[in-house]
Amino acid sequence: MTKTIGFLGGGNMASALIGGLLSNELYQPENIYTSVATKKSVDRLIKQFGIKAALDSHQVIKSSDIVVIAVKPYMVTELLTDLKNDFRPGQVIVSIASGITLDQLKRLLPEQKIYRAMPNTPASVGKGMTSLATMLSDSEGSRESVTELFKAVGEVAWISEKLMHAAIAVHGSSPAYVFMMIEAMADGAVLEGMPRDKAYLMAAQSLIGAATMVLESGLHPGALKDQVTSPGGNTIAAISVLEATGFRSSIISAIHAAAEKSREMEAGKL
Numbered sequence: 001m002t003k004t005i006g007f008l009g010g011g012n013m014a015s016a017l018i019g020g021l022l023s024n025e026l027y028q029p030e031n032i033y034t035s036v037a038t039k040k041s042v043d044r045l046i047k048q049f050g051i052k053a054a055l056d057s058h059q060v061i062k063s064s065d066i067v068v069i070a071v072k073p074y075m076v077t078e079l080l081t082d083l084k085n086d087f088r089p090g091q092v093i094v095s096i097a098s099g100i101t102l103d104q105l106k107r108l109l110p111e112q113k114i115y116r117a118m119p120n121t122p123a124s125v126g127k128g129m130t131s132l133a134t135m136l137s138d139s140e141g142s143r144e145s146v147t148e149l150f151k152a153v154g155e156v157a158w159i160s161e162k163l164m165h166a167a168i169a170v171h172g173s174s175p176a177y178v179f180m181m182i183e184a185m186a187d188g189a190v191l192e193g194m195p196r197d198k199a200y201l202m203a204a205q206s207l208i209g210a211a212t213m214v215l216e217s218g219l220h221p222g223a224l225k226d227q228v229t230s231p232g233g234n235t236i237a238a239i240s241v242l243e244a245t246g247f248r249s250s251i252i253s254a255i256h257a258a259a260e261k262s263r264e265m266e267a268g269k270l
């Protein structure tokens with residue numbers, strides 16, 4: 001049976017997911033429906049992906065087995081209130097909107113199967129990380145199809161909804177921190193005379209390699225760090241500067257700040 005998926009919103013995150021789904025061939029372009037707010041985005045999505053894109057959300061909902069809500073969080077309530085009669089009972093709905101809870105979604109769409117997802121933009125290259133939460137039990141829900149959707153663009157973790165703030169901080173926002181780290185590492189190399197293009201390659205490839213070792217070796221990150229750190233050598237010289245300038249505590253505090261902001265947004269304080 002042909003599977004169809006619809007996106008309400010076709011911006012940065014929806015485009016990252018669509019790019020990943022097409023590369024993985026989980027969906028064919030003609031089976032992906034998207035609605036956006038501007039004609040410019042309709043044209044971009046058709047040109048970039050060859051998918052169906054329109055200003056009309058009604059048709060997206062009616063044509064899709066799974067509907068992904070990918071508009072900005074502040075728009076979700078108004079949009080779903082306007083469109084609620086288009087959804088079929090039992091239709092699978094996945095919201096990627098930060099700070100919109102399962103409870104809020106269930107109140108807006110009481111007859112649908114509701115999931116909450118926190119993906120990240122590396123989904124566009126098949127290296128995404130998505131946290132998923134639902135109030136549905138395994139037997140009443142469609143966990144498998146939701147898992148399959150996000151597995152097509154990277155790794156998946158099912159978590160309890162209260163951990164979504166941590167998920168947002170550690171993998172929703174973190175590509176930005178990692179891009180900053182790559183930029184800073186490359187700047188350091190450029191300071192030492194390395195050409196810019198080679199500096200970016202070296203910094204980015206080192207991050208990929210180190211991350212892959214963490215995932216594949218089963219060793220503690222500290223043990224892997226020790227393997228690179230010879231007594232009196234270059235690495236320990238760098239590490240002592242990182243410790244003195246608060247590298248680790250800065251990252252821990254940044255993750256905590258992102259989670260705090262997420263809690264405030266969910267509580268409607270912002």
Ligand SMILES: NC(=O)c1ccc[n+]([C@@H]2O[C@H](COP(=O)([O-])OP(=O)(O)OC[C@H]3O[C@@H](n4cnc5c(N)ncnc54)[C@H](OP(=O)(O)O)[C@@H]3O)[C@@H](O)[C@H]2O)c1
Pocket residue numbers: 008009010011012013014035036037038039041042057069070071072073075079096097098118119120121172
């Ligand atoms: N960016 C990330 O890294 C990331 C990570 C995890 C989760 N998220 C979540 O993903 C959601 C989208 O974020 P984003 O960064 O992709 O935002 P974005 O780039 O601003 O995209 C928002 C999209 O919504 C469309 N839109 C606006 N009004 C609409 C309407 N009435 N009907 C249908 N579509 C409408 C916009 O259309 P136009 O293009 O025509 O303006 C745009 O395509 C947010 O809820 C965010 O919390 C984002």
